[in-house]
Amino acid sequence: MMHTFLGILAALAMGVATVVQVTLGAFLIACVLGLALAVLRVFGRHRLPLWLLSIYVEWMRNVPALAHLFLLYFGLAAVGVRLSPLCAAVTGLGLVGAAVLCDVFAAGLRSLHMGQREAALAVGLAPGQVLRFVLVPQMLRVTFPSLTNYAVVLIKDTSIASAIAAPEIMFLARNLVTSTFETVLIYLAAMLLYAALVWPVTWGFRRIELRMEGVR
Template identity: 75%
Template sequence: MTPAMGTFASILGTLAAGAATALQVAVGAFVIASLLGLGLAVLRVFSRNRLVQLGLAAYIEWMRNVPALAHLFLLYFGVATVGVRLSPLLAAVVGLGLVGAAVLCDVFAAGLKSLHVGQREAALAVGLTPGQTLRYVLVPQMFRATFPSLANYTTALIKDTSIASAIAAPEIMFYARNLVTSTFETTLIYLAAMLLYAAMVLPVAWGFKRVERTMEKAR
């Protein structure tokens, strides 16, 4: 092994710890985003309360039009001024999850609205409760309709974990910047970081496409 290859392998090994953290942030944020986004979408589609609709619209517009990094700064640095201290990892998970909830709210709401109103009426007519109608009739079909958008969001989320390094969350770019300042192997370090992100994103994208093709065959 040449010295350059040995150095590159050492860099990859160091950044691998950051990759594990990036995946933790992505998984945690995805759980928050999907669960909260679904709840908000249900309210947006079925609630007739004007205040609820105004609150949802304000939340979605704010979250989608303010940079995610600003939200992370607020959660990590801002709330500390009132005595609430979040770890960098938790602040990243919560911040990206709340931003993602606004994105998925729009996605899921569009999916629910695309379903024919007769399906809901038929389910209620045969005795299902509104909750059962959502769980067994509407939500499964909504997920089928929104699956490509959900896949795009997931792959983008994995890449967006890189901004967590700005609040000292020990993910890939955090380790990469530290290595650059100590070794000055800028090209090798950032190339290794790119390869690690690709190694995380590409299998996820491939998996989503595989599931999507399976669902299309099952129709």
């Protein structure tokens, strides 16, 4: 039994690289785009862009992520644009994550005293410098726990990429089940691999958070 389980674990471990790639790519897109959208939401003054932003955020949050992946992978292929499963997964999860982090970052920016922004502008800093050196570092300190939770959820959400044939852990597990029928052992091994990925991420983010708080 143990020999069989270790063999299954080794077979599924080949999907870990895909999980890591999808997670890193989607996380980068979500953070960069989410921050840009949050700045627009907090400091934007024109009604049309803010209205379009609200539609985007609500649409991406309220529609299942799997539907977005299907649209990118199958929908675009129908009009001649073919994305690889990995590219579709990274893009889809990243765009959904941007909508989630937009609200997180916007709440963090709103929690800061805006007098800091006015004071920084008064001493000659450009608006971009105010964001980079004054507001964003403080916002990240406030929102870091939410960012940690998002990273953990994203790792687990990569499992839906199996629906578009991305060779991640659950895709390999499903194929292995159909050929060996070792359902319990296979899905237990998959669960252990996801837990093994999530734990160091949680630990690492926690260490960063403690350092940001000045705790060693």
